[in-house]
Amino acid sequence: MISSQINLAFNKCKKEKRPALLTYTVAGDNTKKKSLEILNSISNHADICEIGFPHNTPIADGGQIQTSSYRAIKNGIKMKDIFQIVKTFKKNKKTKPVILMGYYNMIFQYGENKFIKKCKQVGVNGIIVVDLPWPENKLFAKKCKKNSINFIQLLSPTTSKPRMKKIIRDSHDMIYLISMLSTTGGKLKVSPKKILENYNKIKKINKSKNLVIGFGITSKNISSFKKADGCVVGSEICKKISNSIEKRQNPVKNVNYMVKNLRRKLL
Amino acid sequence: MKKIKKGIPLIDQHNKNGFWGKFGGNFIPETLKKPVEDLTILFKKLRNDKKFIQERDYYFENWVGAPTSFIKLENLTNYLNGAQIWTKVVSEANGGAHKIYNATVHSLIAKRAGKKYIVGDTGAGYAGKMLSMAAKKFGLKCKIFMGAKDIKRQKPNCDAMRANGAEIVPVYTGSQTLVDAVSECMRYWVSNCDTTHMCVGSTVGPNIFVKICGWSTSQISKELFIQMQEEFGKIPKKLILINCVGGGSSSFGFWNEFMHYDKKQVMFIGVEAGGPKKSKRHAAPLTYGSKIGILHGAAQYVNQNTEGQIEETESISAGLDYPGVSPLHCFLKDAKRAKYTAASDEEALSAYQLVTKLENLNPSLEPSHAFAEAIKIAPKLSKDTIICVNSCGDALKDRDILRQKLGKYK
Structure with a gap:
C-alpha cells in the first residue's frame, strides 16, 4: 500500500524527533492572491497546511477565525476559487499535504460526491468537517477513503472512552484532538499537562494514528507540546493577518516570520 | 412524501439520527x-x-398563568363579514408571550x-x-x-x-x-x-x-383543545388555525394537539415574514422555496446563496427575522399538513392597526403577520368557518417601531 502524503509528512517529523507543525489559514484571506502567497511562504516551515473554506455562520470558531472568514467572504471568495488556490499551490509544492477544513453546509450545497471528486482532482489530502461528527460522518468518511483522501476525525475532552474507541476505529491516518472546551483560538484554560494526559490516553488506544493537538495553541505555549505527533496553530496566524492589514504591513512577511518561529519552538 | 404517523407525537417521529424526513439531525x-x-x-x-x-x-398554572383565554373577536368578525375570527390570547401569559x-x-x-x-x-x-x-x-x-x-x-x-x-x-x-x-x-x-x-x-x-x-409550547394547543370543546361542544367542522412562523415555536405549539385531524377539518396556516414590500429580502424560507441547508445544527429550508452562505433577512418583526425555520415545519410542509404563506411588513402593520382599532387586543408585530392573513381570507369564507389566530405576543416591546412607523403607539 502506498502511504498517504499526510502519513509521509508525520514519518519525516518522527525521524527528526519533533512534532509536525500544522498551520490553518482561511482561503481568500484577505484576497485570493494574498492567501496563496501566504500559503506558499509558510509552507516552507509548516509540515501540513490546513486551509479553511469560510462559512458565515460558524458555530465552533472564535473571533480571530471569524474575522478572517468574514473578510474572505466579503472579498468574494467562492468554492471554485478555493479549489484553484489548492491546485496552484500543489503545483509548486507537490508533496506538501493540504487539508481542507470547514462546515458541512458548504459541502452539502456543492454536492458531496462532486466535492470529493474536485478535492481529489486538485490534490487535497485530507478533509475536516467541523459540524459532521461521528457516526453521522461514517458515509462521507468512507467516500473520502475510497478516493484516497483522509477524513480527519475530531476528539474532544467531552468524548467518552467507549466513543473514543469507536471513532478511532473509524479514523484514517490522522486524528485531531481538541485541547479544551472552547471555540478555536480561546485562551488555553487547562494546563498542557492535563491536555497531554488526555493525549496519552488516546495514544494508548491506538499508537499508530497520528494525533495532533489544536485549539488555543500559540507561540507562547507550543513548546509544551513537543511530545505530540503534531500541533495546529490557526487563530494566532489569522490574528497576525488582521493586525498586519490594520497596520498596513505586509501580512505575507509577518506571517512567514511567525510560522518560522513556531517551527523553531518545536525543535 | 413523508406521512405523519398517528398516535405518536410529531416531536418523536424522527429516526435514530434525529431526522424528521430530510430535516433536523445533529x-x-x-x-x-x-x-x-x-x-x-x-x-x-x-x-x-x-x-x-x-x-x-x-x-x-400558578406562575405562567395557564390557561390563557380563548375569545371571539366580535368586531373584527362583523367588520370582515365572513368567517368567525377567534383568538387565543397567549400574550396574557406571564411576561407577555x-x-x-x-x-x-x-x-x-x-x-x-x-x-x-x-x-x-x-x-x-x-x-x-x-x-x-x-x-x-x-x-x-x-x-x-x-x-x-x-x-x-x-x-x-x-x-x-x-x-x-x-x-x-x-x-x-x-x-x-x-x-x-x-x-x-x-x-x-x-x-x-x-x-x-x-x-x-x-x-x-x-x-x-x-x-x-x-414539547413545552404544546401547552398552547392543549389548552385550546379543551377550550374549543367547552365553547363549541366539539372541535368545529371547519377550523383554521393561523399562526406566524419565525423559528416556529408558537405555531408548532398552537397546532400540536390538532395534528391528527384531517386537514380538511383542521387547517394549519403558517405566516412567515415577507419583509418590506419593495425589498427582495425576506424571512420566509418556506413560502419562497428556499433550498435545504444546514443552519445551527439542523437541516432545514434556509435562505442561502448557491455557495451555502446563509443570507441576511429583513423583517420589521425581530421575532420572525430568521433565515431558517424549524425542521418540524419543513416536515409539515413536505407532508402537506400545513400551508405556509407570507405577509409583508406593510400588511402586518395595517393588520395591527385594524385589530387594535376594533378590538381590545394589542398583538405584537409577529402575530400581526398572522392577523394579516386572517383578514385577507376571512371575507371569502363561510360564517360557520372558525378562524383562530394565536396572538402569541404583546406589542409593548414594539412601542418604538410602531411610534416611528405609525406616528403613535396606542
Missing part, C-alpha cells in the same frame, strides 16, 4: 456530542417522570441537571426576557445573546432582562440579528458546556432542542 461539533446526549437522556427521563410533570404544571413555556421547562431541566448557569438567544427579546424571568425564579445565573440591531429595536424587553438580573451579550457579527445571536450562543455553549445549560429560544437547533421547545 450537525454539531464533537465537543457538544456529550452534552447533547446527556440532555437527551435527561429529557427522556423527565418527560416520563410524574413529579417533573406535576412541577411543570404547577408553574404553568409564548416564550415563557420553553424558558420555564429549560430552567426546570437545568435545575435537575445540576447546572448553575443558563444561556439563551433572543431576537424580539421575548425568549431572552422569559429566560431571565425563569432563571431568576429558579435561582440560575443567566446570560442572553442578542444581536446589536435587535437590542436597539426591542428596548423594552432589554430593560426587562436587565431588571431580572440577566446579562445581555450584544452580538456584532453578521447581520446583528437573531441568526447571529443563536450562533454566538452556541459558540458560548461549546466553551462552557460543563457548567452551563443552553436554552435554544425556538423549535430550532440540534434535534433535542427542537423537541424540548415543541
Whole structure:
C-alpha cells in the first residue's frame, strides 16, 4: 500500500524527533492572491497546511477565525476559487499535504460526491468537517477513503472512552484532538499537562494514528507540546493577518516570520 | 412524501439520527456530542417522570398563568363579514408571550441537571426576557445573546432582562440579528458546556432542542383543545388555525394537539415574514422555496446563496427575522399538513392597526403577520368557518417601531 502524503509528512517529523507543525489559514484571506502567497511562504516551515473554506455562520470558531472568514467572504471568495488556490499551490509544492477544513453546509450545497471528486482532482489530502461528527460522518468518511483522501476525525475532552474507541476505529491516518472546551483560538484554560494526559490516553488506544493537538495553541505555549505527533496553530496566524492589514504591513512577511518561529519552538 | 404517523407525537417521529424526513439531525461539533446526549437522556427521563410533570404544571398554572383565554373577536368578525375570527390570547401569559413555556421547562431541566448557569438567544427579546424571568425564579445565573440591531429595536424587553438580573451579550457579527445571536450562543455553549445549560429560544437547533421547545409550547394547543370543546361542544367542522412562523415555536405549539385531524377539518396556516414590500429580502424560507441547508445544527429550508452562505433577512418583526425555520415545519410542509404563506411588513402593520382599532387586543408585530392573513381570507369564507389566530405576543416591546412607523403607539 502506498502511504498517504499526510502519513509521509508525520514519518519525516518522527525521524527528526519533533512534532509536525500544522498551520490553518482561511482561503481568500484577505484576497485570493494574498492567501496563496501566504500559503506558499509558510509552507516552507509548516509540515501540513490546513486551509479553511469560510462559512458565515460558524458555530465552533472564535473571533480571530471569524474575522478572517468574514473578510474572505466579503472579498468574494467562492468554492471554485478555493479549489484553484489548492491546485496552484500543489503545483509548486507537490508533496506538501493540504487539508481542507470547514462546515458541512458548504459541502452539502456543492454536492458531496462532486466535492470529493474536485478535492481529489486538485490534490487535497485530507478533509475536516467541523459540524459532521461521528457516526453521522461514517458515509462521507468512507467516500473520502475510497478516493484516497483522509477524513480527519475530531476528539474532544467531552468524548467518552467507549466513543473514543469507536471513532478511532473509524479514523484514517490522522486524528485531531481538541485541547479544551472552547471555540478555536480561546485562551488555553487547562494546563498542557492535563491536555497531554488526555493525549496519552488516546495514544494508548491506538499508537499508530497520528494525533495532533489544536485549539488555543500559540507561540507562547507550543513548546509544551513537543511530545505530540503534531500541533495546529490557526487563530494566532489569522490574528497576525488582521493586525498586519490594520497596520498596513505586509501580512505575507509577518506571517512567514511567525510560522518560522513556531517551527523553531518545536525543535 | 413523508406521512405523519398517528398516535405518536410529531416531536418523536424522527429516526435514530434525529431526522424528521430530510430535516433536523445533529450537525454539531464533537465537543457538544456529550452534552447533547446527556440532555437527551435527561429529557427522556423527565418527560416520563410524574413529579417533573406535576412541577411543570404547577408553574404553568400558578406562575405562567395557564390557561390563557380563548375569545371571539366580535368586531373584527362583523367588520370582515365572513368567517368567525377567534383568538387565543397567549400574550396574557406571564411576561407577555409564548416564550415563557420553553424558558420555564429549560430552567426546570437545568435545575435537575445540576447546572448553575443558563444561556439563551433572543431576537424580539421575548425568549431572552422569559429566560431571565425563569432563571431568576429558579435561582440560575443567566446570560442572553442578542444581536446589536435587535437590542436597539426591542428596548423594552432589554430593560426587562436587565431588571431580572440577566446579562445581555450584544452580538456584532453578521447581520446583528437573531441568526447571529443563536450562533454566538452556541459558540458560548461549546466553551462552557460543563457548567452551563443552553436554552435554544425556538423549535430550532440540534434535534433535542427542537423537541424540548415543541414539547413545552404544546401547552398552547392543549389548552385550546379543551377550550374549543367547552365553547363549541366539539372541535368545529371547519377550523383554521393561523399562526406566524419565525423559528416556529408558537405555531408548532398552537397546532400540536390538532395534528391528527384531517386537514380538511383542521387547517394549519403558517405566516412567515415577507419583509418590506419593495425589498427582495425576506424571512420566509418556506413560502419562497428556499433550498435545504444546514443552519445551527439542523437541516432545514434556509435562505442561502448557491455557495451555502446563509443570507441576511429583513423583517420589521425581530421575532420572525430568521433565515431558517424549524425542521418540524419543513416536515409539515413536505407532508402537506400545513400551508405556509407570507405577509409583508406593510400588511402586518395595517393588520395591527385594524385589530387594535376594533378590538381590545394589542398583538405584537409577529402575530400581526398572522392577523394579516386572517383578514385577507376571512371575507371569502363561510360564517360557520372558525378562524383562530394565536396572538402569541404583546406589542409593548414594539412601542418604538410602531411610534416611528405609525406616528403613535396606542
